[in-house]
Amino acid sequence: MPTLGAIADDFTGATDLATMLVSRGYRTVVTVGPDGVTGGVTGGVTGEGASERAGERVGEGADEGGRAGADASAGGAVTEADAVVVALKSRTAPVDEAVGDSLAALRALRAAGCERFYFKYCSTFDSTPRGNIGPVTDALLDALGERGTIVVPSFPATGRTVRDGELFVHGEPLDQSPMRHHPLTPMTDSHVDRLLTPQTGHPVRVVGLATVRAGADVLRQALDAADPADALVVVDAVTDDDLRVISAATTHLPLVTGAAGLALGLTGPHPDTARAPSASAPGDFGAVLSGSASSATRAQVAHGRERLPHRKLDLTALRTEFEATLAELVAFARDCWRRDPALPPLIYAVDDLKDLEGAAPDAAFLVERTLAACARELVAAGAGRLLVAGGETSGAVVTALGVRTLSIGAPIAPGVTWARAEGQAHGKSHTVDVALKSGNFGSQEIFTEAWSALV
Numbered sequence: 086m087p088t089l090g091a092i093a094d095d096f097t098g099a100t101d102l103a104t105m106l107v108s109r110g111y112r113t114v115v116t117v118g119p120d121g122v123t124g125g126v127t128g129g130v131t132g133e134g135a136s137e138r139a140g141e142r143v144g145e146g147a148d149e150g151g152r153a154g155a156d157a158s159a160g161g162a163v164t165e166a167d168a169v170v171v172a173l174k175s176r177t178a179p180v181d182e183a184v185g186d187s188l189a190a191l192r193a194l195r196a197a198g199c200e201r202f203y204f205k206y207c208s209t210f211d212s213t214p215r216g217n218i219g220p221v222t223d224a225l226l227d228a229l230g231e232r233g234t235i236v237v238p239s240f241p242a243t244g245r246t247v248r249d250g251e252l253f254v255h256g257e258p259l260d261q262s263p264m265r266h267h268p269l270t271p272m273t274d275s276h277v278d279r280l281l282t283p284q285t286g287h288p289v290r291v292v293g294l295a296t297v298r299a300g301a302d303v304l305r306q307a308l309d310a311a312d313p314a315d316a317l318v319v320v321d322a323v324t325d326d327d328l329r330v331i332s333a334a335t336t337h338l339p340l341v342t343g344a345a346g347l348a349l350g351l352t353g354p355h356p357d358t359a360r361a362p363s364a365s366a367p368g369d370f371g372a373v374l375s376g377s378a379s380s381a382t383r384a385q386v387a388h389g390r391e392r393l394p395h396r397k398l399d400l401t402a403l404r405t406e407f408e409a410t411l412a413e414l415v416a417f418a419r420d421c422w423r424r425d426p427a428l429p430p431l432i433y434a435v436d437d438l439k440d441l442e443g444a445a446p447d448a449a450f451l452v453e454r455t456l457a458a459c460a461r462e463l464v465a466a467g468a469g470r471l472l473v474a475g476g477e478t479s480g481a482v483v484t485a486l487g488v489r490t491l492s493i494g495a496p497i498a499p500g501v502t503w504a505r506a507e508g509q510a511h512g513k514s515h516t517v518d519v520a521l522k523s524g525n526f527g528s529q530e531i532f533t534e535a536w537s538a539l540v
């Protein structure tokens with residue numbers, strides 16, 4: 086039975102945390118939304134007990150109702166797991182919706198037996214003055230009858246560190262990093278306490294590195310003595326060891342909040358857990374779908390464009406003739422597979438920040454809708470592996486594919502992993518490998534090199 090329950094505010098964040106939990110010895114299930122935890126349609130266990138390699142594609146092995154055979158064991162998967170991560174698409178949702186979805190996830194996790202909870206948000210604290218990190222944290226604390234908790238976005242493996250409450254991205258203050266240009270959550274301050282204060286009803290405090298470096302006991306005393314006691318405490322962390330100390334000092338807290346780095350200090354009961362096997366085989370068709378405008382993704386798109394067949398989304402054509410333009414994109418991908426199955430086509434939205442200038446109000450939605458529909462059509466056409474760039478984009482794709490569960494497989498880069506996705510589209514079940522890449526994660530070569538991790 087799971088004891089640790091996590092609520093992730095986007096899909097790439099959920100797989101990021103799940104990857105870390107598996108590496109820390111937790112058999113982990115990622116479910117798409119809260120229904121996956123308690124309903125009949127729920128997750129596949131990563132690691133030990135994961136089902137055998139699933140070779141089915143769309144239609145194969147599905148019954149009339151299109152339900153995957155995996156469903157039969159799905160309820161068991163949650164009960165056999167040590168940790169469950171509920172993937173939400175709440176980062177940029179209206180505040181009420183984000184809070185409602187997060188509370189529904191908490192209820193489902195408690196019903197599944199979880200006793201400790203982890204609210205996972207972005208390591209670059211992606212949010213606006215209205216939320217959603219503050220309102221969701223407040224609501225989770227209320228529901229748990231708790232007064233305060235910690236706030237730890239630091240994730241040194243991906244270059245995110247916090248010192249004196251200030252968040253740095255590869256050494257640059259957050260507000261001077263490319264995050265200041267984010268299309269949905271532009272980050273124009275780098276102090277986590279200042280970012281959080283307008284979002285929460287709790288006072289916000291910072292505990293500095295000196296206290297963390299004094300060790301877990303001292304840190305715990307500092308947290309216990311927090312004044313006021315209902316504070317949200319931003320805790321500095323610059324190294325993995327700092328994160329381990331924070332974890333050790335907060336084992337008593339029913340709720341912790343942070344990026345995936347904080348899970349580094351957790352120790353699960355199955356240290357030798359195996360990764361889930363992949364769904365696809367070498368040579369199966371793949372594609373890269375990128376809706377991200379992040380600087381790392383733009384460099385990856387530039388690299389991919391030199392080496393992969395590619396198409397940039399034409400928003401004007403999509404707005405006026407959606408179906409025909411979509412069909413043309415799918416035909417392009419199929420043609421690429423015919424020419425060279427080893428080269429996954431790259432379909433992308435942004436290669437230059439100018440693409441975002443003066444964007445029409447519907448542009449973000451149109452991009453997500455198009456890439457989601459592409460994913461559905463490509464899987465129906467035989468794609469066995471998809472690399473998706475961008476958290477919002479990943480949420481749209483996973484939803485369109487009817488994915489219910491993600492079983493974590495081979496890691497690609499810190500925070501990025503292949504995962505076996507079980508779902509259904511066009512009324513047929515399918516199992517495909519997906520990698521949900523956070524906008525700013527991954528090396529420049531990831532679009533061309535991620536595939537070699539799938540064996």
Ligand SMILES: Nc1ncnc2c1ncn2[C@@H]1O[C@H](COP(=O)(O)OP(=O)(O)OP(=O)(O)O)[C@@H](O)[C@H]1O
Pocket residue numbers: 095097267268269376377378379382434435440441444445448449450451452453474475476477478479522523524525
């Ligand atoms: N040309 C465009 N004009 C306006 N919005 C766009 C354009 N291209 C992409 N977008 C939108 O930008 C958003 C990018 O967010 P997404 O979460 O997918 O990527 P990201 O922010 O780089 O990733 P992460 O959240 O993992 O950091 C999406 O909603 C996408 O639809």
Ligand SMILES: O=C(O)[C@@H](O)C(=O)CO
Pocket residue numbers: 095097098099101102206207208209344345476500523524
């Ligand atoms: O923490 C991160 O940076 C990522 O897991 C993320 O949240 C992706 O959107």
